[in-house]
Amino acid sequence: MNSTTRAPVAPQVTYERIYVWQWGVRAFHWINATAITVLFATGLYIADPFLSANGEAYDVFVMARIRQIHFASAFLFAIAFVWRMYFFWFGNRYARSGFPAVWKRKWWSDLVRQATDYLTLNVGHGHLGHNALAGLAYTLFVIGLGWCQILTGFALYSESNPGGFWDGLVGWVIPLCGGSLRTHMTHHLFAWGFVVFAIAHVYIVLFDSRQYRNGLIGSMITGFKFKPVERGDDDGAKP
Amino acid sequence: MATSVGTRPTTWDLLRTHGFERRDFLRFCAITTAAMGLDASFVPQVAHAFETKPRIPVLWLHGLECTCCSESFIRSSHPIAQDVILNMISLDYDETLQAAAGHQVEEIRRKMIAEHPGEYVLAVEGNAPTKDGGVYCTIAGETFEKILLETAEHAKFVIAWGSCASNGCVQAASPNPTGAKPIHELVHDKPIVKVPGCPPIAEVMTGLLAHVLTFDRLPELDRVGRPKMFYGQRIHDKCYRRSFFDAGQFVERWDDDGARKGWCLYKMGCRGPTTYNSCSTIKWNGGVSFPIGSGHGCIGCSEANFWDDGPFYSRLATTRLPGVETTPQAIGKVAATVAALGAAAHLVSFGAKQVLSRDADKGSSHPETPQR
Numbered sequence: 001m002n003s004t005t006r007a008p009v010a011p012q013v014t015y016e017r018i019y020v021w022q023w024g025v026r027a028f029h030w031i032n033a034t035a036i037t038v039l040f041a042t043g044l045y046i047a048d049p050f051l052s053a054n055g056e057a058y059d060v061f062v063m064a065r066i067r068q069i070h071f072a073s074a075f076l077f078a079i080a081f082v083w084r085m086y087f088f089w090f091g092n093r094y095a096r097s098g099f100p101a102v103w104k105r106k107w108w109s110d111l112v113r114q115a116t117d118y119l120t121l122n123v124g125h126g127h128l129g130h131n132a133l134a135g136l137a138y139t140l141f142v143i144g145l146g147w148c149q150i151l152t153g154f155a156l157y158s159e160s161n162p163g164g165f166w167d168g169l170v171g172w173v174i175p176l177c178g179g180s181l182r183t184h185m186t187h188h189l190f191a192w193g194f195v196v197f198a199i200a201h202v203y204i205v206l207f208d209s210r211q212y213r214n215g216l217i218g219s220m221i222t223g224f225k226f227k228p229v230e231r232g233d234d235d236g237a238k239p
Numbered sequence: 240m241a242t243s244v245g246t247r248p249t250t251w252d253l254l255r256t257h258g259f260e261r262r263d264f265l266r267f268c269a270i271t272t273a274a275m276g277l278d279a280s281f282v283p284q285v286a287h288a289f290e291t292k293p294r295i296p297v298l299w300l301h302g303l304e305c306t307c308c309s310e311s312f313i314r315s316s317h318p319i320a321q322d323v324i325l326n327m328i329s330l331d332y333d334e335t336l337q338a339a340a341g342h343q344v345e346e347i348r349r350k351m352i353a354e355h356p357g358e359y360v361l362a363v364e365g366n367a368p369t370k371d372g373g374v375y376c377t378i379a380g381e382t383f384e385k386i387l388l389e390t391a392e393h394a395k396f397v398i399a400w401g402s403c404a405s406n407g408c409v410q411a412a413s414p415n416p417t418g419a420k421p422i423h424e425l426v427h428d429k430p431i432v433k434v435p436g437c438p439p440i441a442e443v444m445t446g447l448l449a450h451v452l453t454f455d456r457l458p459e460l461d462r463v464g465r466p467k468m469f470y471g472q473r474i475h476d477k478c479y480r481r482s483f484f485d486a487g488q489f490v491e492r493w494d495d496d497g498a499r500k501g502w503c504l505y506k507m508g509c510r511g512p513t514t515y516n517s518c519s520t521i522k523w524n525g526g527v528s529f530p531i532g533s534g535h536g537c538i539g540c541s542e543a544n545f546w547d548d549g550p551f552y553s554r555l556a557t558t559r560l561p562g563v564e565t566t567p568q569a570i571g572k573v574a575a576t577v578a579a580l581g582a583a584a585h586l587v588s589f590g591a592k593q594v595l596s597r598d599a600d601k602g603s604s605h606p607e608t609p610q611r
Contacts, residue, residue, distance in 0.1 A: 047554065047555060047568070048506075048554065048555070048568075049487055049489060049505070049506065051487060052487070052488070052489065052491070052497075053486055053487040053488050057482045057483050057485075057486040057488060058482070058486075059486075060486045060487060060488070061485060061486060061487075062486060062487030063484055063485055063486065063487035064484075064485035064486070064487075066487075118585075119585075121588065121589055121592050159473060160476060162467075162471050162472055163467075163471070171462065172462065174462075175462050175463050178543060178544060179513070179542050179543045179544060179548075180473070180512075180513035180514070180515070180542065181510065181513040181539065181542060181544075181545075181548050181556055182544070182548065182556075184513060184556075185548075185555070185556050185558055185567050186567075188555070188567040188568070188571075189558055189567035189570060189571065191567075191571070192567065192568075192570065192571025192572075192574055192575065193574075195571060195574075195575045195578075196574045196575055196577075196578045199575060199578040199579050199582060200578050200581070200582065203582035203585070203586070204582075207585070207586070207589065211589075
């Protein structure tokens with residue numbers, strides 16, 4: 001009958017359980033999510049300290065403590081980045097799936113197809129790794145924005161110790177941005193990119209998980225994704 | 240003042256003719272050494288320099304500027320400007336301070352360039368407008384741009400006094416109607432030391448000249464060409480209100496309790512955390528006070544683009560994206576709202592399709608309903 005073929009998922013479909021996300025990739029995801037949340041919240045406070053501390057200055061340490069948490073989270077964020085780079089190169093094939101291989105026709109066609117499927121609410125072709133659209137979004141909003149924040153952030157961090165280690169490493173960013181204030185404002189503006197990304201990311205993950213019945217949400221905890229046995233999925237081996 | 244051309248006596252020679260004793264001379268050397276931030280063991284080196292080196296000829300040009308640098312300079316207390324002008328350097332050309340006028344002084348400038356190529360120091364106060372052939376600043380019938388390039392060609396090095404010469408300052412602020420350009424964008428083949436500030440601190444100006452005279456070279460410069468000894472740290476890092484910043488105690492209004500208690504001016508837009516200068520250590524007017532000490536935030540006058548990166552009384556500065564003039568916070572909120580609306584629109588259309596397809600399935604189960 002029509003009703004069985006047209007429904008999103010036919011009850012008799014059997015699923016295959018495939019290990020996609022390695023533990024290192026999953027750990028990176030949650031460390032990153034936590035660090036970004038803490039960094040954004042503390043960053044907003046540093047830009048506009050809305051709490052007003054009472055008492056003598058030697059009794060309270062609010063701003064300095066918030067900054068300390070911001071810096072500690074920043075180190076965690078940066079270390080997690082290096083960690084994830086290791087898995088990009090030496091992890092399984094899904095760890096680098098979807099990466100913008102702009103020189104390959106296949107990546108572009110996958111990008112167009114995935115964007116069209118999402119917009120037209122079509123189930124279309126499934127993926128086990130990242131699809132091209134996800135790969136593009138992660139490259140721009142996580143890798144790209146992340147490096148911008150790491151560079152501008154550590155440059156600002158270096159200002160309290162001129163001539164020190166961080167100044168030598170990333171101090172050049174400040175004149176590049178047009179001075180200290182503009183570096184601050186650039187850092188602040190880029191931070192909002194993570195908010196835009198988080199909204200889009202969480203929505204698309206929920207939608208994708210419902211649309212393709214692939215266990216996407218749980219996969220970032222367990223590492224396993226599901227695919228219908230008869231469906232010829234792109235396994236993400238060739239981005 | 241302009242009499243030293245050709246004769247070139249040393250500082251000690253000159254002091255002796257003025258009736259100074261050896262003891263006074265050594266005291267002057269000690270004060271100058273301290274002003275440069277050097278150890279007492281450097282005093283003999285400084286004294287030796289003043290005894291043996293001919294005074295440095297300095298040509299001090301004025302372009303598009305307000306003369307606040309000169310005003311600051313003449314108020315230097317350690318060393319006093321009088322000592323600098325009359326004893327340490329040979330100020331051979333300076334529109335504001337010179338006694339001579341007209342073609343006479345222009346002649347002195349040309350003579351200096353011709354007779355002492357590569358020996359004189361060019362100090363520039365202000366910058367040069369470049370639009371419409373540079374007509375917006377002319378001296379003795381010539382554009383300042385031409386005078387600047389002509390004088391810089393044979394200079395030993397160039398001192399860019401103040402924010403005008405270093406960064407462009409107000410006349411180069413958007414929309415920069417005269418096309419004013421700071422010195423480093425016009426002079427490319429000479430060492431340039433930037434002494435930004437609107438104006439720079441007097442002791443920073445005289446201290447730089449003393450260093451140049453003593454060691455016959457520029458002091459150590461930072462990435463953007465400022466002397467590290469005066470611009471190495473942010474005002475914030477040596478600010479006496481820093482403890483209130485760390486505590487999280489901020490002035491919220493100009494007349495609130497925090498303002499009376501002298502809390503941190505961060506929320507009132509103080510640019511101390513983003514400004515490299517010595518205001519919180521050397522201070523102004525012989526160490527009397529500095530803006531934050533008087534209860535007003537720093538406006539960042541020694542940083543590039545400080546006029547464009549306003550408002551002065553807000554911590555979050557305007558982001559200068561093309562066609563957008565608002566804070567990063569406001570831009571971020573709009574972007575996040577657009578993302579949320581996009582997700583919501585997608586969700587609504589997805590829900591609508593689910594409902595419609597369910598209805599269609601229900602419909603198809605009735606044999607009398609025609610197929611789509």
